[in-house]
Amino acid sequence: MSTRAASWLPLSPGERAVAIEVLVHGRLSRTELARRLNLSAGSLTRLTKPLIESGLLVEVPDGGLLAEGRQGRPSQPLDVVAESRAFIGFKITEDMVYGVVTTLRSDIVARLDRPLAGHEPEDVADLLAGMTAELAVRFPALAGIGIGVGGLVQDRAVVKESPFLLWRDVPLAELVEERTGLPVVVENDVAALVEAETWFGAGRGLDRFVVLTIGAGIGYGLVLGGKRVSCAGEDRGFGRHWIVNPYGPLTPAGERGSAVSLLTIPSIRYQIRAATGRDMTYEEILGLAAAGEPMCSRVIDEAARALGTLLAQIANFAMPQKILLAGEGVGLIDVAGEAADEAIRVNRHPMAAPIGLETKVSDFHDWARGAAVLAIQVLVLGVVAG
Secondary structure (H helix, E strand, O other): OEOOOOOOOOOOHHHHHHHHHHHHHOOEOHHHHHHHHOOOHHHHHHHHHHHHHOOOEEEOOOOOOEHHHOOOOEOOOEEEOHHHOEEEEEEEOOOEEEEEEEOOOOOEEEEEEEEOOOOOHHHHHHHHHHHHHHHHHHOOOEEEEEEEEOOEEEOOOEEEEEOOOOEEEEOHHHHHHHHHOOOEEEEEHHHHHHHHHHHHOOOOOOOEEEEEEEOOOEEEEEEEOOEEOOOOOOOOOHHHHOEOOOOOOOEOOEOOOEHHHHHOHHHHHHHHHHHHOOOOOHHHHHHHHHOOOHHHHHHHHHHHHHHHHHHHHHHHHHOOOEEEEEEOOOHHHHHHHHHHHHHHHHOOOOOOOOOOEEEEEOOHHHHHHHHHHHHHHHHHHOOEOO
16 A cells, blocks of 8 residues: 555544545544444544535534434534535546546536547646646646546555556656656546546445446456455456357457457447448437337447346346446346346346346546546555555
8 A cells, every 4th residue: 555645634643534435434423433433422523523614624503403313403414515625636548538527525616628648648747737737727726637448557655557658667647747746647447437436426334235347348347345456456457358258259369258358349330340331320229229220220239248147147146236238338238138138037047046147337527537536545545555
């Protein structure tokens, strides 16, 4: 665990626990907060005092309601002052930088996108610094920057490898910190999305939770005990080697019948181009499949069956309470959901409980929001958690 950006707020462990509980779960009465954290009323008062004085928490009038329905002093629940600080999240793709500003609760309040003129790390850092300066004019209370990239990231600071940017061992956090003067945290983009959904989205409050993303690639994130499982082998192209159908197609980016060969947008477009000689967008392929065009229907149905098989395998082995299916390729479910459902049934025990599946069509601003959540976590946790 690195302490590179260590303590934006000098919070004790107990104070952090209180701040996180209110931040993640919303407005809470003192009685409920004490119960959740197993604290006495006196201990809770001691821990919340510096949080209120710093402006991170506020006592919120509750319409005169009395605590626990008893006579006496009206209850004053505690809540986070969401607008007290602002955070920037950047999602870097092969040709664009997508930026957002969020509140302390990760609500997006501004967007700013810029094209990438090249992939030289210093040039990219200069662009991020310029975007930060532009956003700081409107949001002077910026508390930190989170950056999401497709690739392998070490210590939430160094991009060890990024196939999209052709980077190796790029100290991106240091480069951007030097130019902005703000704390910076860098992470794999899927990991950032998982953290955002665990704290503020579909996985909030769940013990076992999975995020599966389909789009330019395949992403997978596992949450156990309410915390994302991280490992040294993250983003090592597992989708390329996760064989869903050994008789499936072979594409330039994946092994035969792998999740990448069957499910990713580039692979689906490649299959259609190889079969028809036409170069179509993913949206065009989905539209033709929905209209019954034979070749597009065949490719999309095969992709949907692969998706159903993959979801069933995840459910069988990880046993999550919920699977969030996200990414720009999620429109597949709308067109060929029946094929996916059939594959799930075939690959699950007939008495197994239904998969708790939630879908979310994510644009690049959602990925940028995930990066901003990394910065929020560093503010509250006080360390760059890895």
